[in-house]
Amino acid sequence: MQLDLFNEIQNPRPWPEGHEQLRFRQAIEQAVLADELGYGCWWQVEHHGAGEFSLSSAPELMLAALSQRTSRIRLGHAAVLAPGRFNHPIRVAERAATLDHLSGGRVELGLTRSTIPEWRLFGIEPAEARAQTQQAFEMVPKMWTAERFSHRSDDYRIDDVPIGPKPVQRPHPPIWQAAASPASFEEAGRRGVGVLGTTMWESLERAGRLVGLYRAAAAACTDPVGAFVNDQVGFFTFVHCADTDEEAMRNGAAAAAAWYTVTALTFFEAATEFVRANARNEQLLSAADGGGLTGDFLRGEAANTPSAANLLIARILQGEQVADDEVFEVLSAQDSLIVGSPETCRKKLRAYAELGIDRMMCLQQIGGIPHDKVLKSIRLIGELIPDLR
Numbered sequence: 001m002q003l004d005l006f007n008e009i010q011n012p013r014p015w016p017e018g019h020e021q022l023r024f025r026q027a028i029e030q031a032v033l034a035d036e037l038g039y040g041c042w043w044q045v046e047h048h049g050a051g052e053f054s055l056s057s058a059p060e061l062m063l064a065a066l067s068q069r070t071s072r073i074r075l076g077h078a079a080v081l082a083p084g085r086f087n088h089p090i091r092v093a094e095r096a097a098t099l100d101h102l103s104g105g106r107v108e109l110g111l112t113r114s115t116i117p118e119w120r121l122f123g124i125e126p127a128e129a130r131a132q133t134q135q136a137f138e139m140v141p142k143m144w145t146a147e148r149f150s151h152r153s154d155d156y157r158i159d160d161v162p163i164g165p166k167p168v169q170r171p172h173p174p175i176w177q178a179a180a181s182p183a184s185f186e187e188a189g190r191r192g193v194g195v196l197g198t199t200m201w202e203s204l205e206r207a208g209r210l211v212g213l214y215r216a217a218a219a220a221c222t223d224p225v226g227a228f229v230n231d232q233v234g235f236f237t238f239v240h241c242a243d244t245d246e247e248a249m250r251n252g253a254a255a256a257a258a259w260y261t262v263t264a265l266t267f268f269e270a271a272t273e274f275v276r277a278n279a280r281n282e283q284l285l286s287a288a289d290g291g292g293l294t295g296d297f298l299r300g301e302a303a304n305t306p307s308a309a310n311l312l313i314a315r316i317l318q319g320e321q322v323a324d325d326e327v328f329e330v331l332s333a334q335d336s337l338i339v340g341s342p343e344t345c346r347k348k349l350r351a352y353a354e355l356g357i358d359r360m361m362c363l364q365q366i367g368g369i370p371h372d373k374v375l376k377s378i379r380l381i382g383e384l385i386p387d388l389r
Contacts, residue, residue: 001353001388002040003381005030006078006236006361008047009055009062012259012368023055026371027062028069030364030378035070037382041108042066043078043196043234043361048086049121053267060095067103075103078196078234078361079110079178082136083129084155085122086114089136090163093143097167105168110176110196111136117269131155137175137191141226144172171227176234183294185210189217192224194232196361200261201309204335207235208355213297215356234359235352237336238366241380242373245332245340253339254328256367261313263367271317278306278314309334338362346384353388360388 007030011023031042044059056062063075080092092111100107113133119126132155139156143149143163151158167173177188178196188195195214202210211233218231238260240253265271306314312330316322331337338348352360362381365374 001349001357002359003349003385003388004041004043004076004234004359004361005034005039005378006043006045006363007031007056007365008045008053008363010053010260010365010367011055012052012263020055024062026374027365028065029371030374031066031073032069033375033378034382035073037379038385039073039378039382040359041074041076042070043076043108043110045078046081046086047267048081048118050267053263060099063099064102067099067106071104074106074108075099076108076176077110078108078198079112079176080136081114081118082111082133083113083119083122083124084132084136085124086118087136089139089156090143090158090161092136093140093163094165096140096173097144097165100167100169100173101165107167107169107173108176109140109173110178111140111193112178115268117267128155137177137193137225141172141175145227174230174232175226176230176232179214182210182213182297185214186217186292186294186297189214189219190221192218192221192226192229192231194230194234194358197233197235199236200264201307201313201334201336203307204351204355207336207352207357209297211235211355211357213293216293232358233356234361235357236361236363237338237352239338239345239362239364239377239381240366240369240373241338241340241342241345241377243341243380245344248339248341248344249328249332251369251373252324253366253369254331254337255324256369257331257337257339258313258316258322258327259367260363262316265313265317274310275314275317278310307334309336342380342384345381346387349384349388 009023009027045056046059047054048057096109113129148160149163150160176194176196178198179185180198238257242248265274308330338345364377
């Protein structure tokens, strides 16, 4: 399993003078260190109007800057918001190919639909988002590989145009899809693209089932959107390493992960549904009526109860003040919070490697964890890279 870094450029309050520039400088310092230590890929998100949750509204510029400060680490966009009002497919292809040249062939490109708050901000109808995302998956690799490109649909009319530059990597950079639900894991496999699992607080058992769902769909893919099937699984999780478990707790890693979850659910306008679903589990039960691989997946877990982490997050969302000690005790018991000493982190990371995950996308700059503690964590986790390859 390859260890990667996942970055949101989070910017929690309080905000000192020059806080935004400080966050960008810190992110660059973290990426340079990761490059030196042998991390596999730096994944940069795209969000708009996200406030404290993310300053990463122009990730292509951040990645271009990193291309000039690093030499080995791959540069992943996880993921481009694919509907055309966010990013026209021509611009996606052009920017990614240019970055591939600037980085010497180190680009990984993810695509995703995004969700309601960002659709509203850019005036995108949900039905348009799904259709245009599918078209972006089909169009971008063809623009990279064809001398001239044409495409006609209700959304785009492109007639015999040369799209350049072409990427350095041949036939083209690996393509990925960000996925947060069983249906999107299956969708990624059917498209023949890698899957970037951005789910939160998954148990190892469910993560393994999601991997199996994706692998089955990818194995059945005979007509990938790109020139090849990128049969790889990346999985996102919270990671913070210190000299001891106690030091990791004092650094506030569990509280930061709780802050991240609450802030993400609030930004994506999913907090109310999260509380309701964890109270009665209705969302899962109703979704289990579907067909295909995803329907089978959901029917297999329809009786599951919410995790302790989800129940704790639901309490926080409802305004309850939960003591830091309880937050740490509950969340650090979850497989998806990799927090503690190097030995604790090694054990938890190995459990993910045993699931067949190819890329572990470690979110280390979480909430209010101090920058120096993030750098130390990146160093300590970096020492584990040879053990997990």
